[in-house]
Amino acid sequence: MASETLDRSAAAPDPDKLNAFMGKMVGDMGAAMSAALVVLGDHLGLYKALAEQGPTTSIDLAEATGLNERLIREWLAAQAAAEYVTYDAAAGRFSLSPEQALVFADEESPVFLAGGFELLQAAFRDEPKVAKAFRSGLGLGWHEHDVCLFRGTERFFRPGYNANLVANWIPALQGVQARLEAGAKVADIGCGHGASTILMAQAYPNSRFHGFDYHAPSIERAREAAAAAGVADRAQFETASAQAYPGEGFDLACIFDALHDMGDPVSAAAHIRGSLKPDGTWLLVEPFAHDDLADNLNPIGRMFYSASTMICTPASQSQEVGLALGAQAGEARLRKVIEAAGFTRFRRATETPFNLVFEVRP
Numbered sequence: 001m002a003s004e005t006l007d008r009s010a011a012a013p014d015p016d017k018l019n020a021f022m023g024k025m026v027g028d029m030g031a032a033m034s035a036a037l038v039v040l041g042d043h044l045g046l047y048k049a050l051a052e053q054g055p056t057t058s059i060d061l062a063e064a065t066g067l068n069e070r071l072i073r074e075w076l077a078a079q080a081a082a083e084y085v086t087y088d089a090a091a092g093r094f095s096l097s098p099e100q101a102l103v104f105a106d107e108e109s110p111v112f113l114a115g116g117f118e119l120l121q122a123a124f125r126d127e128p129k130v131a132k133a134f135r136s137g138l139g140l141g142w143h144e145h146d147v148c149l150f151r152g153t154e155r156f157f158r159p160g161y162n163a164n165l166v167a168n169w170i171p172a173l174q175g176v177q178a179r180l181e182a183g184a185k186v187a188d189i190g191c192g193h194g195a196s197t198i199l200m201a202q203a204y205p206n207s208r209f210h211g212f213d214y215h216a217p218s219i220e221r222a223r224e225a226a227a228a229a230g231v232a233d234r235a236q237f238e239t240a241s242a243q244a245y246p247g248e249g250f251d252l253a254c255i256f257d258a259l260h261d262m263g264d265p266v267s268a269a270a271h272i273r274g275s276l277k278p279d280g281t282w283l284l285v286e287p288f289a290h291d292d293l294a295d296n297l298n299p300i301g302r303m304f305y306s307a308s309t310m311i312c313t314p315a316s317q318s319q320e321v322g323l324a325l326g327a328q329a330g331e332a333r334l335r336k337v338i339e340a341a342g343f344t345r346f347r348r349a350t351e352t353p354f355n356l357v358f359e360v361r362p
């Protein structure tokens with residue numbers, strides 16, 4: 001009886017805490033609802049038109065885009081309430097501040113985020129498939145997702161690669177930049193749409209790049225992108241798994257945000273080791289994470305654990321072994337995978353708020 005009383009008092013909600021929690025939840029629901037409006041604004045070219053126009057009205061924006069004025073007016077109001085668009089009440093005009101323009105309108109900016117919202121769209125579209133994976137334990141393959149995941153992933157990661165890959169990550173590896181400049185053979189494994197491969201091919205014209213991914217439609221798209229970027233002569237793409245891609249004698253192997261998606265990362269790592277020259281390097285980029293769950297309970301961990309639940313962990317479970325490292329694997333767990341594959345040198349070369357960057361050597 002006494003413990004029942006205790007339990008009840010422990011469960012009694014504190015009105016102030018409840019109020020604060022409701023405030024947070026209203027903010028979160030608004031953010032989640034706004035995500036669809038970001039996808040809409042991105043697809044319809046509204047952000048880019050706003051950036052081009054400068055301070056404008058819904059009437060002028062409708063004229064510039066050929067879209068329905070009444071719906072644009074509502075979208076602008078929602079965007080202003082979200083603080084994604086700036087509203088000048090005195091002038092009755094909407095605009096993008098320089099910061100908002102970088103995030104929503106400039107595809108080449110290092111902080112462009114609008115494209116990444118396509119990835120969030122996949123989480124909602126594929127929720128029934130993920131629910132099935134929760135019941136079956138059989139996972140959900142990367143290839144089984146809605147197509148918006150593939151494009152959203154490319155657009156979410158590309159700005160970070162633009163900002164960091166050539167300027168910071170490669171220089172953080174011992175001797176790799178010089179080899180790439182002189183002419184090296186490079187594998188980009190789990191390359192998706194090839195954003196990282198193409199970027200390196202543009203930066204190091206003397207080197208040869210081989211992108212591999214088990215997802216054939218992504219490889220098709222990577223080939224098209226390489227041709228459009230004018231690097232098809234030195235960036236080639238092939239459908240192949242990380243555990244069995246062809247070729248040997250690579251100076252550099254790269255995996256960008258894909259090792260934890262694999263079912264058998266130890267076999268993939270062992271295959272990489274076999275395909276590298278004895279003095280070759282593996283550049284491993286994974287989502288930023290601390291080793292302990294409690295240290296990842298922050299906005300970045302929230303985003304990555306969520307993506308990991310909906311995408312990465314079921315993707316790994318769907319493959320042989322199904323190790324399911326998760327997108328917040330952290331350095332200690334990654335080190336175990338690398339060492340199990342026979343590599344002897346593993347160090348954190350650098351990091352960003354979103355990425356851990358490792359140098360791995362045989």
Ligand SMILES: C[S@@+](CC[C@H](N)C(=O)[O-])C[C@H]1O[C@@H](n2cnc3c(N)ncnc32)[C@H](O)[C@@H]1O
Pocket residue numbers: 142143153154157189190191192193194195196212213214215218240241242243255256257258261262263319
């Ligand atoms: C999160 S995406 C990253 C794609 C790309 N590296 C990027 O940064 O944009 C993970 C990629 O790993 C690929 N992948 C998953 N398991 C694989 C495997 N066993 N072998 C090869 N690729 C795999 C998926 O098809 C997907 O393209």
